[in-house]
Amino acid sequence: MSQVRVRFAPSPTGFFHIGSARTALFNWLYARHTGGTFILRIEDTDKERNSEAFLQVIYDSLNWLGLNWDEGPKVGGSGGGNHGPYRQSERGDVYRQYVNRLRDAGRAYEKDGAIWFKLLGERYEVFDDHRKKTVTKVKLPPVVIEDQIRGRVERMEDEDFVIVRSDGNPVFHLVNVVDDIAMEVSHIIRGEDHLSNTSKHVLLFEGFGMKPPAFAHIPLILKQNGPGKMSKRDQGALIEEYQKRGYLPEALVNFLCLLGWNPGDDREKMPIAEIVRLFDLPGVNQSNARFDDKKLAHMNMAYLLEQPADRFVTLARDFFQRTDTPAARAALATDAAFFRDVMLLSQPKVKGVEELPAYTAYFFTDDFAIDAKVRDKVMAKGDPKARLAELIELLTTADFSSDTAVEETIKALAAKNGLGFGDYQAIARLAVSGSNVGPSITGMFRVLGRERVLARMRRFAAAARDGQP
């Protein structure tokens, strides 16, 4: 069996979005599954719409997702190979050579300053109502595409088409096919939106005297709300957005794998190595999938929960550093060990690292807001002022070294007064954090330490005595 060679061929004309990422991912998975080669080719022939900044976005996104390429532009550990150059803007000579081959074979001609690919068959003129002009059609049998995912597809191709524009630039169809031939691509895995181009490509392959590679057209990702496929402008479409929001790339990758593919059983959250082992083209779905940010968020949380402490803290710190808010700055200004303790205390409680700055804000400043609704509710129940006074007295001498020590202390106090832990919890939390949500109160005390806890409680008690805290 010949070597599998697949390629991902983005054009740096916009941002790198979910759909592109999944196409890249499926190519990468197939290469890794078969032990083949994953090629990154940059389709930057359209000079108007390309930029170096966009190119960098592609590299960054692929790297972040962990989709390393074996051949292509050299970036970090990826790239290299002897089928280059891998940027189409540097392959002008190759295209000219191939166009000449077509001319020599009588399959290309010039008209209106452009070069056209010539279809072989009987010609006739017909008025095209849709385009409102007379066009020359060519009679030839339908082009047959044997697609690895969709089976046999037939498409009619009945007009010559431009392969080099009058300004001298080769068009997409030509460069795509030429590069796939020159780079010895064995399988073309791309979005279904290209299916209608494929007949042109098959004809071109044959025009060059080549057998077309295998095709696999994967279903599209539809936007979450409203009609149509997901595009750059849609909410949640951009990979860099997830990167910025502190999503775990392995969670996004896992989620993306499940959009159009599944292992054949009920498993969803799986290590990438297992997905690589099981992935195959015939297992890919044929129908389009709608993007679901809730499921992505859930997947991210599941991965986040199981992160080792060091990685979680690093992830959190990176996110805080990118977040330019007073709360984030205050957090970073504190002692690294304290920051770490706060983050680890919060790890099991948040759905994403993006929640962390707001969720942990009161740890890093004494100047936190008291939630009025929570305050009214807590102050209305039982005798919170008395409970608070008891706590202040007790905690002055209590052991703060561990969660269990704090817990035992408060439980003992509650038992002594014939009350429950809960009778102290709400008021303590309110006084120390201003809220009714947060990590365990015992962990919160341990991390904040006696001085801070007592200071906040005394301040709250004083305010409550004078009126409203």
Next chain:
RNA sequence: GCCCUCAUCGUCUAUCGGUUAGGACAGGAGAUUCUCAAUCUUCAAAGCGGGGUUCGAUUCCCCGUGGGGGCACCA
């Protein structure tokens, strides 16, 4: 308008002619916990319509309908 393509809970999907149509996300209820989450239990939720083929169709075929994509000297 023409061409191609797809069709199971709201969403992602399993089923490859015989199942109480399964799982996950989201939603409801309950349990647990010091709050909030998480977790566990549980409920509700689907074969687009019409014809065939077959002893039997979600599954195979045809026709509708609906969704999606494409019809450039864009990629």
